[in-house]
Amino acid sequence: MIDGLRLLLDGALASQWLLLVIVGLAAVDALLPVVPSEALIIAAGVGAAAGGQSLVAVIAAASAGAFVGEVGSYVVGRGFGAAVRARLEPGSPRAELFASTERTLTTRGGLILLTARYVPAGRTVAALAAGAIRFPTGRYVGYAALGATMSAAYVAMLGFLGGAAFASDPLVALLVSLGVGTAIGAVAGMVRRRGGGQPAPVVVEPRVAVPV
Numbered sequence: 001m002i003d004g005l006r007l008l009l010d011g012a013l014a015s016q017w018l019l020l021v022i023v024g025l026a027a028v029d030a031l032l033p034v035v036p037s038e039a040l041i042i043a044a045g046v047g048a049a050a051g052g053q054s055l056v057a058v059i060a061a062a063s064a065g066a067f068v069g070e071v072g073s074y075v076v077g078r079g080f081g082a083a084v085r086a087r088l089e090p091g092s093p094r095a096e097l098f099a100s101t102e103r104t105l106t107t108r109g110g111l112i113l114l115t116a117r118y119v120p121a122g123r124t125v126a127a128l129a130a131g132a133i134r135f136p137t138g139r140y141v142g143y144a145a146l147g148a149t150m151s152a153a154y155v156a157m158l159g160f161l162g163g164a165a166f167a168s169d170p171l172v173a174l175l176v177s178l179g180v181g182t183a184i185g186a187v188a189g190m191v192r193r194r195g196g197g198q199p200a201p202v203v204v205e206p207r208v209a210v211p212v
Contacts (some may be wrong), residue, residue, distance in 0.1 A: 004172025023065040030069025034123040045159020062152035101129040113143040
């Protein structure tokens with residue numbers, strides 16, 4: 001059974017459709033954080049280490065999808081910010097994160113757009129909040145492009161390094177990379193909670209718990 005999984009994984013990681021799937025899933029993930037894309041990007045990074053994919057292409061696909069999704073969230077926030085705010089349950093973690101992000105955007109601006117993505121659901125909330133407060137579109141697009149590239153490179157490199165370390169067994173490489181990403185995500189969550197619910201200015205992890 002394990003050998004069958006390895007064969008299936010090898011075939012999936014070398015698929016010519018993988019990059020297209022990454023673009024689509026990353027875009028949806030930025031709009032709906034209940035659809036995590038990080039695991040797939042990590043797997044593609046493992047595939048890149050094995051020679052089945054190009055690491056640069058994986059990063060480009062992940063960043064392009066994330067950028068499209070984040071800009072989409074910004075547009076939603078700009079057009080329906082008040083409605084989005086009203087739909088958040090008062091006192092819930094997301095409502096508090098939304099409110100604190102709106103406040104922080106007025107003082108730190110782009111910094112929060114770069115770092116909030118490393119907190120679970122942070123980039124979606126930050127994009128919606130940026131739109132709701134009419135954060136300048138040109139500046140938002142620039143920060144979104146930079147942040148999407150940074151987080152995509154980080155997640156893909158997790159998989160690539162795991163794949164390089166366990167080159168003889170991509171399945172083990174994938175599991176180890178996912179475990180490392182999840183652990184970093186847990187640390188990021190602890191940092192945010194100890195900071196009183198504010199998105200931490202310097203964080204490490206996409207949501208591989210699980211980003212970007």
